[in-house]
Amino acid sequence: MVDQQFGQDFEPIDLPDYKEMPVAEMREAAKAFYEDIKQRHTVREFSDRPVPRDIIETCLKAAGTAPNGANHQPWHFAVIGDADMKKRIREEAEIEETTFYAGRAGEEWLKALKPIGTDRSKPFLEKAPWLIAIFGERRSYGADGKKYKNYYVPESVSIATGFLLVALHKAGLATLTHTPNPMSFLNEICDRPTSDKPYILLVVGYPDENAKIPRHATEKKPLEEIATFYE
Template identity: 50%
Template sequence: MQTDDFILVNGHKHIFYNQEEVSEKEMLQRSEDYFNRCNKRRSVRDFSDKEIPIEVIENIVKSASTAPSGANKQPWTFCVVKSSEIKKKIRLAAEEEERKSYAERMSEEWLDDLKHIGTDANKPFLETAPYLIIVFKRPYEIDVEGKKHPNYYVNESVGLACGFLISAIHNAGLVTLTHTPSPMRFLEQILERPSNERAFLLLPVGYKAAKTYVPAIERKPLDEVMELY
């Protein structure tokens, strides 16, 4: 069966896709504008506690959920934490793991590579930021009968969604930081997540503090990150 609106492929409905086409001039301008906006993004560790409308966070999460995923399984859950009590629990647990990492788990080379960033085991932003978004990956789904069904390319899919998430946060005029305390199983326990979810990434989200400083670093130039064949 085929119409102007859809066709059937292997018995499944495929709808007509129409994307706006623009001139090369506008395409170049859009791509340059987007780069310039992205290039202003920085990882921020100093947050304001100023409130953010939950609708903004919802739109950010919806944007992240538009990311491509293996077989369209969308193997992710975005847990949004506003509760001060839960944020405090997360901070205490994260700092405990971070102290172990800085004291025992990280190599001297790793610690040396972090010196110019100025990080340590203290993570006050986990309580200061008005929201935390914890991204969980779902390696499999569990149906009502308890049977497991696999998801595909889970790490790749969730990684893509996190990229969309960070871009959406920046686009909204907010700041964030990719925080990955290792191991992160405490997040599953504190938030009482189901057995098929694993913590993937934690992002505090908010406005930057009034006086915010970031490391004076530079991004690699194009000729170091792109090869044209």
């Protein structure tokens, strides 16, 4: 049976790709992934070296496999390599950041950011080869050409963004999750409908050869502080 709204086939199929591992192999795989992913760091100093578009495309396809509400896949990735667009995005972002650091954020928030060393200046928005504006689509077109409501949009977009960050890391690229507030200027610059909500502006490229990160950013909470087991 095929759904007339989204053209989806309701007939179940066998689980196509899952392969069970022996427990010892599971432990090794989990440990190897942890050792790799803990080497991912947020970078604010980027090289202007070009990154081939096909690598970005493959990473986006990985993001598109993320679990999501009703399989509506309520995300859109606006990928920006155009220099004029990046310049305009930087200008608009710095307007918002100037207001933010001038007091809109509040004393407590600014105090929390102090160890990270951020400020209103965002040169990486122009220098990095790629920016990816990540939008959540509140509504999507179905197979019948009509618009329908999407579900669990923030959750779905967040999971897809996590997939994308890991894919880019595995491809040897550095990233920065930038969140100027508000971000509605991205709708205009990227020609997205007002019903789309911008969540993150992802900066992607190679780190500058002299890139540094704040020591504070390497301090991660231990397992006992981030997890509780009920057995």
